[in-house]
Amino acid sequence: MMNDTGLDELFSASIAPLPASVTREAISLAVETKPSRLRRGRMPRRRWMIPVIVVGSLTAGISLSTYQLSVWPWVTMPEGNTRTIPIPVDFTTESGHFESCRAYVELRNWSDSNLAALNDAIRTTDWTGFGQQLYDEGATVDDDPDGEGRVGEALTPALFEFTKAAIPSVVVFNEAGEGVGIDAVGMSCRPDNP
Structure with a gap:
C-alpha cells in the first residue's frame, strides 16, 4: 500500500528536467494569468482549481505539473526562480512522533547546468x-x-x-552578485500515516 510520501517519491522520480527556457515561459504565463485573488496571497476559489491544473498541464507539460504538486502548497516564487527536487528529511521526536518531510532549495538566476548539478547532487546523496x-x-x-x-x-x-558544494559560485539571499543565488530554503511536513 502506498502512502503520501511514497507517492511524492514516485512523482519526483518521474520528473524529467525541463529546459530553463520552457520553465521560465511556463512561470511567466502562470504569473500573467494568475487571478488577482492569488496575487494578494489568498487561497484560490475552488472554481479556479480545475482550469489552473488543466492549463498548467497543457502549457507546461505534465512534468512541470507533477513537479509543482511536490512543492510547498500555496507558496509562490518570484518569476524566473525554480526549486530543486525534494530532499527527504524524516525524523522521530523524543516522544516518538514521526515526521516525514521534504525540503527544497529555491534558486534565482539559475541555468540548466547549475540546476542539473544541484539536482544530481541531491539524487546521488x-x-x-x-x-x-x-x-x-x-x-x-x-x-x-x-x-x-x-x-x-x-x-x-x-x-x-x-548547495555551495554543488554550485561553488552560488550566493545566499541578498549577497552581492548577478550569478545564481539561493532565494529560499524550506520544507513541507506531514505525520506519517501507517
Whole structure:
C-alpha cells in the first residue's frame, strides 16, 4: 500500500528536467494569468482549481505539473526562480512522533547546468538519517511538539552548505552578485500515516 510520501517519491522520480527556457515561459504565463485573488496571497476559489491544473498541464507539460504538486502548497516564487527536487528529511521526536518531510532549495538566476548539478547532487546523496541528525543536534524550540521548528533551524545552514558544494559560485539571499543565488530554503511536513 502506498502512502503520501511514497507517492511524492514516485512523482519526483518521474520528473524529467525541463529546459530553463520552457520553465521560465511556463512561470511567466502562470504569473500573467494568475487571478488577482492569488496575487494578494489568498487561497484560490475552488472554481479556479480545475482550469489552473488543466492549463498548467497543457502549457507546461505534465512534468512541470507533477513537479509543482511536490512543492510547498500555496507558496509562490518570484518569476524566473525554480526549486530543486525534494530532499527527504524524516525524523522521530523524543516522544516518538514521526515526521516525514521534504525540503527544497529555491534558486534565482539559475541555468540548466547549475540546476542539473544541484539536482544530481541531491539524487546521488544518501539522505538516510539526515533529518534525524538535524533533530538530534538542533536547538530546542519553544512550542514545537512535532519538532519541525527545531529541524527547520538546523536545515537552513545545512542546505546552504550543501548547495555551495554543488554550485561553488552560488550566493545566499541578498549577497552581492548577478550569478545564481539561493532565494529560499524550506520544507513541507506531514505525520506519517501507517
